[in-house]
Structure formats: C-alpha cells, structure tokens
Amino acid sequence: MIAFIFKRLLQSVVVMLTVALIAFAMFRFVGDPVNNMVGQDTTDTERAQLAESLGLNDPFIVQFGRFAFNAMRGDFGISYKYRRPVSELILERLSATLELSFVSAVLALVVGIPLGVYTALRSKGIISKGIMVLSLMGVSLPTFLIGILLILLFGVVLRWLPTFGRGDVVDIYGWWTTGFLTVSGLKSLILPSITLAIFQLTLIMRLVRAEMLEVLRTDFVKFARARGLPDRAVHFKHALKNTLVPVITITGLQLGALIAFAIITESVFQWPGMGLLFIQAVADVDIPIMAAYLVLIAFFFVVINMVVDILYYAVDPRLRADAAV
Amino acid sequence: MKLRNGLMAAVAVAALAVAAPAKAETFKFAFQGDLSSLDPHSLNESFLLGTLGNVYEGLVLYDEDMNVVPGLAESWELVKPTTWKFNLRKGVKFHEGQDFTADDVIFSWQRAGSKGSDQKTRAGKISNITKVDDYTILVDTPAPNPILVRDLNFLYIMDKEWSEANGTTNATSATGDDKGNFANLNSNGTGPFKVKSNQADVKTVLVRNDNYWKDIPSNVTDIEFTPIKEAATRVAALVSGELDLVYPVPVQDWQRLEEAKGVNALAGPEARTIFFGMDQSRDELLYSNIKGKNPFKDIRVRQAMAHALNLDAIKQKVMRNAATPAGLMVAPQINGFNEALNLPYEYNPEKAKSLLAEAGYPDGFDVTIDCPNNRYVNDEKICQAAASMWAKIGVNVEVLAQPKSKYFGKVLETGGYDTSFYLLGWTPGTMDSENVLSSLIACQNKETKRGLFNLGNYCNPKIDELAAAVGSETDQDKRNAMISEAFDILKNEYGYMPIHQQPLSWGVSDRVKVNQRADNILDYRYVIVK
Numbered sequence: 001m002i003a004f005i006f007k008r009l010l011q012s013v014v015v016m017l018t019v020a021l022i023a024f025a026m027f028r029f030v031g032d033p034v035n036n037m038v039g040q041d042t043t044d045t046e047r048a049q050l051a052e053s054l055g056l057n058d059p060f061i062v063q064f065g066r067f068a069f070n071a072m073r074g075d076f077g078i079s080y081k082y083r084r085p086v087s088e089l090i091l092e093r094l095s096a097t098l099e100l101s102f103v104s105a106v107l108a109l110v111v112g113i114p115l116g117v118y119t120a121l122r123s124k125g126i127i128s129k130g131i132m133v134l135s136l137m138g139v140s141l142p143t144f145l146i147g148i149l150l151i152l153l154f155g156v157v158l159r160w161l162p163t164f165g166r167g168d169v170v171d172i173y174g175w176w177t178t179g180f181l182t183v184s185g186l187k188s189l190i191l192p193s194i195t196l197a198i199f200q201l202t203l204i205m206r207l208v209r210a211e212m213l214e215v216l217r218t219d220f221v222k223f224a225r226a227r228g229l230p231d232r233a234v235h236f237k238h239a240l241k242n243t244l245v246p247v248i249t250i251t252g253l254q255l256g257a258l259i260a261f262a263i264i265t266e267s268v269f270q271w272p273g274m275g276l277l278f279i280q281a282v283a284d285v286d287i288p289i290m291a292a293y294l295v296l297i298a299f300f301f302v303v304i305n306m307v308v309d310i311l312y313y314a315v316d317p318r319l320r321a322d323a324a325v
Numbered sequence: 326m327k328l329r330n331g332l333m334a335a336v337a338v339a340a341l342a343v344a345a346p347a348k349a350e351t352f353k354f355a356f357q358g359d360l361s362s363l364d365p366h367s368l369n370e371s372f373l374l375g376t377l378g379n380v381y382e383g384l385v386l387y388d389e390d391m392n393v394v395p396g397l398a399e400s401w402e403l404v405k406p407t408t409w410k411f412n413l414r415k416g417v418k419f420h421e422g423q424d425f426t427a428d429d430v431i432f433s434w435q436r437a438g439s440k441g442s443d444q445k446t447r448a449g450k451i452s453n454i455t456k457v458d459d460y461t462i463l464v465d466t467p468a469p470n471p472i473l474v475r476d477l478n479f480l481y482i483m484d485k486e487w488s489e490a491n492g493t494t495n496a497t498s499a500t501g502d503d504k505g506n507f508a509n510l511n512s513n514g515t516g517p518f519k520v521k522s523n524q525a526d527v528k529t530v531l532v533r534n535d536n537y538w539k540d541i542p543s544n545v546t547d548i549e550f551t552p553i554k555e556a557a558t559r560v561a562a563l564v565s566g567e568l569d570l571v572y573p574v575p576v577q578d579w580q581r582l583e584e585a586k587g588v589n590a591l592a593g594p595e596a597r598t599i600f601f602g603m604d605q606s607r608d609e610l611l612y613s614n615i616k617g618k619n620p621f622k623d624i625r626v627r628q629a630m631a632h633a634l635n636l637d638a639i640k641q642k643v644m645r646n647a648a649t650p651a652g653l654m655v656a657p658q659i660n661g662f663n664e665a666l667n668l669p670y671e672y673n674p675e676k677a678k679s680l681l682a683e684a685g686y687p688d689g690f691d692v693t694i695d696c697p698n699n700r701y702v703n704d705e706k707i708c709q710a711a712a713s714m715w716a717k718i719g720v721n722v723e724v725l726a727q728p729k730s731k732y733f734g735k736v737l738e739t740g741g742y743d744t745s746f747y748l749l750g751w752t753p754g755t756m757d758s759e760n761v762l763s764s765l766i767a768c769q770n771k772e773t774k775r776g777l778f779n780l781g782n783y784c785n786p787k788i789d790e791l792a793a794a795v796g797s798e799t800d801q802d803k804r805n806a807m808i809s810e811a812f813d814i815l816k817n818e819y820g821y822m823p824i825h826q827q828p829l830s831w832g833v834s835d836r837v838k839v840n841q842r843a844d845n846i847l848d849y850r851y852v853i854v855k
Contacts, residue, residue, distance in 0.1 A: 034739065044738040044777065046445060081361050082525050083497050083509050089525070148557055156565045163562045164355075164553055165528070270553045272527040280359070280526055280554065283699075285730045 008309055012302045019298035020071065023291050024064050054080070067291065076292035081281070086288045090274060090296065095176045096166060097266070097273030101258040103193040108200035109251065115201075116208025117240060123213065131205075138202035143261070147195040147268035154191060162188050164270040192269040196262060200254050207250060211243040252308050256301045350854040351547040352837060354570035354847070355559050359526045359552035364508040365481035366436055366496035369443040371752075374479045375846030376550070379531065381481035381514035384411060384430065385474050389840045389851055391596075391658060391756055393474050397425060397482055397515065406469040406799065413460040417538045419484045420512075420519045427456045432485035432494075442496035450476045469797035471804065472660075475755040487513045517541055518548060518849055526552055531849075541850040548849060563588055563832045569854070570839060570847070572831040576645050576702060582832050591831040592647050596656040596843040597752040599701055601694075601711070601822040603627060603745070606769075606782035610745040612693035612723075620692075621746075621781070625684035627819035631670040632677040633718045634711060636824060643706045648825035653812055654751075654761050656826045658843045661758025661808035666816060669823070677718045689719025694746040696724055697732040701750045702827040708748055711824075722746070742780050749780065750827070752844055758808045762792035766815055783820035 034047050034056070051057055055066070070077060076086035115135075119128040138146075155163035167184030169177040179185025215221060216239055224234045263275030270276065274293060281289035358372055365381045367373070384398035398411040417425040431454045438448035450473060453465040466473055488494055488508065497506035512520045515538070518531040531548040551568075553559040559571045560578050564585045574582065579590040603621040604610055610619050620626045636650035652669040655662050681689060696708035705726040712722040727735070736744040753760035767776040768784035775792070776782070791811040798804040815821065829845050840851035 044771070046443075047739050083362060083367065083506065084525070092524070148561075151558065151561045155567075156561050159565055163565050163567060164558050165551060267555055268558055270551065270555070270558055272524070276554070277526060283554075283728070283730075 004313060005310065008306050012306060015302055016295070016298060017068070020068055020291070020295050021064065023294040024067055025060075071292070071295060076295075077288040079281075079286055079289050081284045081286045081289075086292045089277060089289065090292060091175055092177075093272060093274045093277050095178065096271060097259060097262055097275060099179060100189070100192055100196060100265070100271060100273060101255070101262055103189055104197035104200065104258055105251070105255055107193055107197040108204055108254075111197075112201040112204030113208050113247070116205040117212060117235070119205070120209045120212035120216065121235060123209075135202040135205055138198045139206070141198075143195060143199065143264045144268055146198055147191070147265060150191045150195060151268070161191055163191075166272055192265050192271050195268070196258060196265040199261075200258060203254070204247060204251065207247055208243055211246060212239060215239045215242050249308060252304055256297075256304045259300055260297050348544075349546045350544050351549060352545045352570075352849075352852050352854055353549040353551070353568045354572075355551045355553040355562060355568050356572060357552070357554060357556070357559070360523060360529050360550070361525065362497055362509050363512045363520060363523055364493075364497040364506060365483065365514075366439075366442040366444045367509065369446070369479075371844060371846060375844075375848070376529075377481060377512075377514075378479070378516070378846070379518045379849040380512050380516045380520055381483065382516050383480050383482065384413075384477045387478055387842070387848070389842065389848075391843055393478065396478070397430075398477075401474060403799065404463070406797075407466050409464045409466070409473060410457075411462050411464060413462065414538065415460055417515050418536060419487065419515055420534055421484075421487060423484045423486055423513075425482070425484070425515055426459045427462045428459075429482055429485050430454065430462055431456060432488065433482045434480070436483065436488070436494060436496055437480055439495040444480060444496070447476050447480045469799060471797070471799040471801075472755055472757045472759060475757055479754070482515065483508070484513055517543070543850050543852050545849060545852050545854055548852075560832060563834065566834070569834045569837045570831060572829075572845075572847075573702075574830045574832040576647060576828070576830060578832075579645065579647075579830070587835045589833055589835065591833045591839070591841050592828045593841045593843065594649050594656065594658075594826050595752070595829045595845055596658045596756065596826070597701070597750045597845075598651055598654055598656055598826055599704075599707070599748065599750045599824045600651075600654060601630075601824065602747050602749060602779075602781040602783070603630070603822075604742075604781040605820070606784065607745075610692060611743065612745040614691040615686075620684070620686060620690055623684045624819055625680045626686065627822075628670075629677040629680040629684070629718060630715065630720065631819050631822045632673045632680070633714050633720070634670070634822060634824075635672045635714055636669050637672070638714075639707060639710050640825060643703050643710050644825065644828070647828035647830075648702075650825045651823040652816065654765065654815070654821055654823055655753065655758050655812075656843070659753055659756055659758055659761070661805055661812075663805075663809045663812060666809065666812050670819075674714075674717055681718055681720070686719075689721060691721045691723065692746050693723045693725050694748065695732060695736050695744045696726045696748045697729045698726040700729040700732070701748075702830065704748060704750075707824065736780050738777055742782070744780060747780055748824075749778075751778070756844075758812075759792070759795050762788065762795060762808070762811055766811070766820065767792045783815075783818075785814060785818065785820070788814055 034051050055063060074087055078084065079086050079089055082089060115131060119131055122128045151163045154161045162184070165188060166179050167188035168182040169179050169185055170181045171177055179189055221234060221239055224238050262273060263279055265271065266273045266275040267279050277289060278293040356372060360373060360376050362368060362373065363377065365377045382396050384396055385393045386396035388394045397414050397417060399414045401409055401411045404410045413427060413430065414425070419425060434448055434451055434454055436442065437444040442448070450466060450470060451464055452467045455463040457463060491507040493506050493508040497509040517534050517537040519534050521530040521532050523529045529550040533546045553562060553571070556575050560574055560581070562568045563571045566587065574590060579592065582588050582590045604619065605621050607619055609617060610621070640646060640648045640650055650669045651667060653662065653667045681687065694708055694712065696705055698705040708724045708726060712724050715722045734740050736742065736747050751761065751765060763775050764778045766779060766783065767789050768786070769776040769779055769782045788811045791807050795804055795807050798807065829841055831841055833839060836855055838853040838855065840848060842848060
C-alpha cells in the first residue's frame with residue numbers, strides 16, 4: 001500500500017514538473033509583457049531596463065529553475081500587472097471559484113441523478129423523450145452561448161436576476177469570502193452555476209440512464225423481481241446502487257474539470273474567480289499569474305486523481321492482486 | 326458638439342441649484358479593463374490616469390472640452406523662456422487632512438521621475454523646481470516649452486508627509502518587493518472622490534470628498550466601478566438597468582442600444598487618428614516579393630496606395646458611419662489642426678494604377694501589413710477592407726493581424742521595427758501637434774529620442790527643423806503656421822496615409838448625464854444622476 005502511494009506520488013511530481021515546464025515554455029511565446037506594462041510614450045531604454053529588472057533577459061533554464069524553486073514554496077512571484085504577489089491574488093479569487101464549482105457540482109448531482117433514473121425507468125414516455133432531447137442540447141450547446149442566453153432571458157428581458165458579478169459577499173476567516181450569506185450573493189449565484197452545471201448535469205444524467213438500463217437487464221435484478229420485491233426496492237436498492245460506482249468516479253474527475261472549465265462561465269458572468277484572473281492575465285501577458293494558474297489546476301487534477309486511485313485500491317481487490325505480481 | 330456642451334452646462338447649473346448634498350446618488354459603470362493600481366505614477370495608461378484623475382490632481386485640469394483650466398495651481402506665467410512661475414492654490418487639503426504646499430509638488434515631480442515610474446517622460450519635461458515660498462514655485466524646463474502646462478494635467482500630486490510616513494517615496498514598479506508599495510493599494514489625493522475600496526479586477530468603490538476645493542456639476546456621492554471584459558455581458562448589464570454607463574460598446578451593438586428602452590449610445594469623435602505607415606528607410610522591404618529595392622521609397626507607389634483607398638467605404642461598411650475620414654495626422658480637437666489640410670487623399674483607382682505602372686510595377690507587388698486585432702475599433706477589419714482595395718490596383722497585401730501584445734512587440738522599437746507596412750493609432754497626450762511631429766513624423770533618432778514611433782522612418786530634415794522650432798516657439802500664431810507647414814510637406818510627400826478618427830463608443834442610461842471627453846476619459850466631476 002505504501003509502495004503504491006509512493007509510486008503514485010513520484011508520478012505526480014513528474015506530472016507537475018512537466019506541466020510547469022510546458023506552461024512556462026509556452027508563455028515565453030505569448031508576447032512581450034513589457035508592452036502591456038508601459039504606456040504609448042515609454043521610451044526604449046525604459047522598456048529595456050524593465051525587461052532586465054524582471055529577469056526576462058536571463059537564459060530560459062535559469063528563468064525556469066527560479067520559477068520551479070519558488071513555486072514549490074508557494075511563491076509564484078509578483079504579477080506584472082497588479083504589482084502584487086500572485087499567491088495573494090489567487091487566494092483572493094479561490095473562494096469565488098470554489099463556491100461556484102461546488103454549487104454547480106451539487107446541482108449537477110441533485111438534478112442529474114434523479115433525471116437519469118427517471119428516464120431509464122420510463123424510457124418510452126413522452127416526458128423522458130423530451131428530457132433526452134433537451135439534454136442533447138445541453139451537451140452540444142457551448143457554455144458561452146448558454147450563459148448569454150440565460151443573461152438575456154433572466155437578466156435583460158425578465159430582470160429577475162443580476163447579469164454579472166458576485167453580489168455582496170461576506171468575509172469569513174479573513175481570506176474566504178462567501179456569497180451564501182446575502183440575498184444578492186445567492187441571486188448572483190443562480191445563473192452562473194446553472195450555466196456551469198448544465199454540461200455536467202446532462203453528462204451525469206445520460207451516464208446514470210445508460211448504466212441503469214444496463215443494470216436493469218442483469219440477472220440479479222430479474223431475480224430480485226422474481227423474489228417479489230417491490231419496484232422501489234429493486235430500482236433504488238439494487239439497481240441504482242450498482243449504477244453509482246462509475247458515476248462517483250466520473251463525478252470525482254469532473255470536479256476538477258468544473259474548476260478548470262469555470263473560465264468561460266466566469267468571463268461571461270464577470271465572476272471574480274481564478275478563471276477570470278487567468279483570462280485577463282492571458283490578455284495582458286502576465287506570465288506569473290498564467291503559470292501559477294496552470295500549475296494550480298494541474299495540482300488539483302493530480303490530487304483528485306490520486307485520491308480516486310487510492311479509493312480504487314481500497315475498494316477493488318483486483319488492483320491489489322495485480323500489484324502483488 | 327457645441328449644442329451638447331451648452332446643454333451640459335445648463336443641466337450642470339440646474340443640478341447645482343437643486344443639489345441636495347445629503348441625498349445619496351450612486352453611479353455604477355463598467356469598463357472593459359480594470360484599474361491595475363492606485364499609484365498615480367505607476368502606469369501611463371489612459372484608463373488608470375483618467376480614473377485616478379478623480380482622486381489625485383495635477384497643477385492644471387482639463388475641462389469638458391479638454392481646455393486647460395487651473396487646478397492645484399491658481400495661475401502661471403512665463404518669467405523666462407525656460408522658466409515658469411506657478412502660484413499654487415491655498416487652502417487645499419488632501420483626503421487625510423494634510424495641507425497642499427509647494428513641497429508636495431516638488432516631491433511628486435521627483436517621485437514621478439523615480440525608478441519604476443511610468444511617468445518619467447512627463448517628469449522629464451521639467452529640469453528643476455525651486456520653492457519660492459509655500460505657495461509659489463519656479464519651474465525650469467530643459468528647453469523653451471510653450472505647452473508645458475498640457476503635460477501637467479496627468480502629473481498627479483501626492484502628499485509628501487503621507488508618502489514618507491508610508492514608505493512610498495518611489496513609484497510602484499513591477500518588480501516591487503513582496504510587501505508591495507503602499508501607494509499601489511492606498512490613495513490620498515486632493516480630488517473630488519476618495520477610493521473606499523479597490524479589489525483588482527472585481528470592484529472599485531469611490532465616495533465623494535465633501536471637502537473638495539472646487540464647485541463641480543456632479544451630484545454623485547458614491548461610485549461603483551466594475552470591470553467587465555466580455556462586451557456582450559457589458560451591454561446586457563446596461564440594458565438590464567444594473568449599470569448606468571458601460572464602455573466601450575461594440576459598434577455593431579449601437580442599434581440594439583437605440584432600440585432598447587432607457588439607454589442610448591454616445592458616440593463622439595475620439596482625438597485618436599488611425600493611419601497606415603510604410604517602411605521608407607530599408608533598401609529592401611522585409612516582407613515583400615520585390616527584392617533589391619523598396620517600392621515604398623518611390624513617392625509614386627505611396628501615391629498609388631493612398632489613391633486606391635476608399636475612406637468613405639471604410640467609414641460606411643466597417644465603421645457603420647461613425648468615423649471621420651481624415652487627411653491629417655491630427656484630430657480636430659488637437660492644437661495645430663488645420664481644416665484646409667484635412668481633406669483626405671482623393672479616391673481614384675485609375676490614377677493609382679497608372680502611377681503604379683509609371684513607378685515600374687504595372688502588375689503590382691506583394692507586401693504584408695501588420696495589424697493589431699484588439700487595440701483600435703475594428704482594427705483588423707480596416708486592414709482587410711483596405712487590402713481588398715489595394716488588390717484592385719494589383720497590390721497584393723497580406724494581412725497579419727495579431728493581438729496587441731504580439732503586434733506592439735513586433736513593430737515597435739523594442740522589436741527592431743520589424744515591419745514593412747502597418748496600421749497604428751495615435752492620440753497626442755498633450756493634445757498638441759508637437760507631440761505628433763516629434764514622435765511620429767520626425768526622423769528616427771535614438772539619441773534625441775525623436776521619431777521613435779515613426780516606425781517606417783519617413784524622414785525629411787525640413788520637418789525635423791520645423792518640429793524642433795515648434796517645440797520652443799512661444800508665439801502661438803507663428804507656432805501654428807510652422808505646424809501647418811510641416812503637415813503640408815508631409816501630405817505632399819505622402820509620408821503617411823491617415824484613415825480616420827475612430828468614434829468613442831459609450832452606452833449610457835437615461836438616468837445619468839455624462840461628459841464624453843475626446844481622450845476617452847470619464848471625468849466624474851461632470852457625472853450627473855437625474
């Protein structure tokens with residue numbers, strides 16, 4: 001078990017280093033950050049001095065080495081644009097992104113699983129067919145478009161909900177800000193979280209439906225019915241339970257995706273999270289923020305993957321047998 | 326323009342008459358970018374300077390039409406060709422209560438010239454400041470400078486004691502230490518508004534400074550600024566009534582705003598001139614199929630390129646009629662503008678073709694144009710439209726459109742002027758033609774720092790002479806005559822191809838009245854909530 005975890009950890013380190021290297025290398029070709037840091041009249045000498053003092057003239061490997069070493073200590077340098085520590089900027093935005101992702105994940109599960117069960121059980125019904133058609137739209141429409149459509153309908157035409165931002169937030173523990181405790185904060189959460197959840201929701205729903213249909217055809221369900229168990233017990237105690245194993249796996253992995261893909265939703269709704277910070281940084285060629293964001297997202301994925309792997313190991317005896325060979 | 330200002334003034338007077346100071350009026354607006362710092366010397370960018378111009382002030386201010394009016398200086402006079410005397414305003418207090426005195430001016434000038442400052446160019450217009458008494462200073466310039474005060478509007482004054490007490494005697498630089506610079510996150514100015522909170526890229530809240538020294542038309546007590554990057558979200562937030570003002574608004578959304586209830590598009594002309602420039606110095610173009618010579622060195626080729634352009638078509642098709650075609654490198658708002666010279670080059674493709682044949686290119690040639698795609702209004706589309714016009718006379722122009730960070734990195738001095746043909750826009754920060762002559766039209770000269778933005782290095786020594794003379798001539802009429810002479814030479818030599826002044830594009834709720842300044846700056850002093 002310890003050897004397994006150690007092996008996993010080692011792999012994770014390699015992955016993190018690779019991501020850091022790719023991110024860092026890529027950003028060198030995004031453009032010259034100096035142009036975004038100065039105004040139209042700034043002279044060449046001043047620009048050159050700035051480049052020198054930022055260390056932009058050092059060899060690539062020196063710049064990367066400096067970056068990797070500092071990153072390990074949680075120091076991602078100073079943002080070129082805001083002239084503040086990147087770690088501080090990211091920490092300020094973390095709560096916004098995590099709250100949005102959390103609400104979206106809950107929404108996707110709470111709505112997605114029952115809908116999946118329903119469409120599987122009543123697979124021939126009109127309502128099920130309608131839901132399936134809608135879910136196809138949910139999977140295929142781009143997030144950007146869904147967001148804009150929701151804004152138009154609920155923000156501009158009906159004027160029920162705010163079109164942008166996070167509303168009023170409350171500070172807890174000094175650095176975590178929450179929108180859960182104010183009316184405007186909750187109202188502001190509705191549209192972005194739906195937008196972000198729709199893809200995951202339809203995915204989970206279709207997954208549950210497919211798995212459920214499969215399980216309902218298996219022998220043990222038939223036996224359960226033969227035993228005269230009521231439908232409810234068969235559907236929820238036997239069938240659904242067996243369906244949920246792959247669903248939990250997918251959901252775990254999708255949690256990382258939710259955080260990472262919040263970029264689009266955040267920029268459509270001007271949601272002040274990490275994704276928005278990243279997108280803005282790309283436009284401004286703010287390399288320290290971009291690099292830190294990519295490394296952080298990679299870190300989330302690595303951690304989630306590792307947890308899932310370890311869970312597998314604990315749950316599935318076959319893995320243990322393989323490792324012994 | 327005149328009528329609008331008349332109305333403005335009337336509304337302003339009316340507002341003053343009824344302004345009940347106790348009533349809270351909140352003004353909410355959004356801009357595409359954000360306020361990256363509160364340090365007035367950190368970045369020479371118009372949104373930052375414009376926003377901080379409501380918190381900090383210079384010795385002079387701009388009024389609604391960008392005329393210079395007294396600010397922290399009550400009056401000024403030229404005592405010697407290189408020395409100005411400024412009488413400072415008495416009784417002005419900073420937001421935290423400190424008195425404004427001559428020491429603050431001297432300190433701020435030094436700070437603006439400190440390492441890390443992006444205002445060094447402005448600070449460099451002054452060589453020395455001598456304190457006569459607490460409210461009188463003598464300002465020396467390196468050379469006679471008739472338009473010095475125009476550079477003082479954006480040179481903001483900070484309090485010396487406050488800065489020293491908080492250890493922020495140097496401007497915020499990008500490489501600041503981990504603690505950061507105090508003035509980057511805090512402010513203490515003399516302006517009509519105070520920063521209450523500033524969360525980078527999220528929200529900035531300002532409140533009225535009740536002790537402001539000047540009567541201003543605005544009745545606003547609270548201001549909320551949100552950066553909204555997505556144009557569609559910005560427009561939706563305005564139409565839904567959540568915001569009172571958003572800018573910029575995409576030109577194609579104007580109609581939508583006009584049709585929506587309670588909002589309008591505000592589209593005044595910007596003082597920025599958009600133009601094409603050509604490499605006229607290299608012996609062979611970097612990006613062309615013509616080898617061994619540079620076609621743009623031949624005036625007939627430049628004439629042909631200019632006469633092939635249909636500026637009216639660009640105005641109608643690309644700019645939805647909202648641009649003002651130009652024949653001059655400066656906009657009407659700029660001092661030195663000459664109506665007679667502003668007639669665009671005639672659109673005459675036949676003439677262009679024969680000129681091209683005369684120059685030895687009957688079948689045209691290939692060249693690549695560098696074009697930004699997120700800097701000016703519809704920049705990439707202008708390049709594409711122009712390319713199709715040049716194609717009609719046989720010149721095959723390939724458009725290389727890039728985001729501004731890539732584009733500027735390539736074409737500017739730092740990129741080694743790596744371009745053969747480009748589109749650029751320019752607003753002279755001083756609102757005077759001298760800036761255009763010395764930055765864009767004078768021959769490139771690294772020592773004297775002139776012509777550094779003359780990317781194609783169009784060069785005529787006569788214009789250099791005139792530009793230098795304009796820089797130090799104090800007689801306004803003589804000065805303007807020299808400016809016109811220089812522009813006339815440029816025009817006859819087809820040194821640049823001016824395209825148009827682009828429109829400013831703001832979306833405004835009927836609830837408020839704002840003044841749209843020609844440099845795209847929102848001055849809160851003129852914001853009135855109805």
